[in-house]
Amino acid sequence: MVADLGDAELAEAGEVARAALILDAGEAPALVRRLAAPPASRRWTALLTDGGVAMASLSEKDPEAGHIDLLAVHPGARGAGRGRALVRAAEDWLRAQGARRARFAGNPPCYAWPGIDVRYTAAACLAERLGYEQVRVAWNMTADLSADLSADDDLRRLAGQGVRVHAAGADRERVTAFTREHWNESWAWEVANAAGVHYAERDGRVLGFAAWGARPAWFGPMGTAPEARGLGVGGVLLRRCLADQRAAGQRTAQIGWVGPLRFYSRAVGARAERVFWLYGRELA
Ligand SMILES: CC(C)(COP(=O)(O)OP(=O)(O)OC[C@H]1O[C@@H](n2cnc3c(N)ncnc32)[C@H](O)[C@@H]1OP(=O)(O)O)[C@@H](O)C(=O)NCCC(=O)NCCS
Numbered sequence: 001m002v003a004d005l006g007d008a009e010l011a012e013a014g015e016v017a018r019a020a021l022i023l024d025a026g027e028a029p030a031l032v033r034r035l036a037a038p039p040a041s042r043r044w045t046a047l048l049t050d051g052g053v054a055m056a057s058l059s060e061k062d063p064e065a066g067h068i069d070l071l072a073v074h075p076g077a078r079g080a081g082r083g084r085a086l087v088r089a090a091e092d093w094l095r096a097q098g099a100r101r102a103r104f105a106g107n108p109p110c111y112a113w114p115g116i117d118v119r120y121t122a123a124a125c126l127a128e129r130l131g132y133e134q135v136r137v138a139w140n141m142t143a144d145l146s147a148d149l150s151a152d153d154d155l156r157r158l159a160g161q162g163v164r165v166h167a168a169g170a171d172r173e174r175v176t177a178f179t180r181e182h183w184n185e186s187w188a189w190e191v192a193n194a195a196g197v198h199y200a201e202r203d204g205r206v207l208g209f210a211a212w213g214a215r216p217a218w219f220g221p222m223g224t225a226p227e228a229r230g231l232g233v234g235g236v237l238l239r240r241c242l243a244d245q246r247a248a249g250q251r252t253a254q255i256g257w258v259g260p261l262r263f264y265s266r267a268v269g270a271r272a273e274r275v276f277w278l279y280g281r282e283l284a
Pocket of ligand 1: 082083085117121
């Protein structure tokens with residue numbers, strides 16, 4: 001098993017992930033690259049065997065909680081113990097780093113999934129077989145991007161209330177500062193690393209933001225300051241991001257790890273779809 005992967009080995013890991021992760025095939029190499037470029041406050045590793053890869057990490061803010069971020073065995077190499085060996089090797093690495101627990105659960109801000117998609121049933125069986133317990137359920141919503149995403153009427157109405165909406169460019173730091181002030185460092189990192197960000201402001205103050213592509217191809221995070229809720233800012237920012245995703249060639253968008261079900265359902269007709277089981281076990 002090889003650790004500390006170089007660029008060529010990470011590319012190989014990306015191809016294994018593409019072949020194994022049939023629900024995420026198109027973006028699997030991008031997921032591997034994203035997990036290999038986490039925030040500086042994170043320690044991580046990638047482990048490669050012939051036909052299998054695992055990635056694991058832990059964060060400074062919770063160094064006892066280790067995360068297995070990705071696990072993939074090529075369909076042609078399955079059923080021969082590679083999955084089990086990769087999980088055990090990832091656990092050994094986490095233990096050596098001081099972790100006391102291991103989780104199959106997203107490690108925000110840099111994660112592939114909130115947990116194990118229930119349709120990756122073999123992975124859930126593997127986790128349970130190795131002593132992991134289900135600790136939570138999470139879900140994504142799917143937005144159909146053929147929906148009407150126009151926001152012109154709302155933009156005019158908001159302008160009448162002194163609210164203006166922009167695509168963040170060189171001024172993106174305004175939005176990261178806003179997310180840091182109202183939420184946390186994790187969202188600030190996602191905003192800084194997103195493919196696109198839109199925000200609303202009034203009298204020079206940021207009121208709300210929405211981002212997409214921080215986790216490749218997914219929408220989120222988004223947030224509106226408490227004093228600006230109910231104005232319709234969130235719906236406009238959501239539609240502007242989804243329109244960007246459509247322009248980037250996506251036909252649907254995953255709204256990751258929700259969240260306000262009713263808001264997304266009413267704003268763009270999004271439906272709950274991917275369901276994830278979050279697993280954890282103590283590391284003896
Ligand atoms: C999950 C996966 C990594 C297993 O890899 P593998 O090398 O075939 O696994 P192993 O040979 O080490 O099997 C170990 C355990 O996994 C479980 N497992 C493996 N294949 C399974 C299958 N087809 N159905 C149910 N459980 C299965 C079993 O519990 C097995 O142990 P057991 O037979 O003693 O009960 C592989 O199926 C895969 O890459 N799936 C797609 C990617 C994925 O789901 N990744 C997880 C996202 S986090």
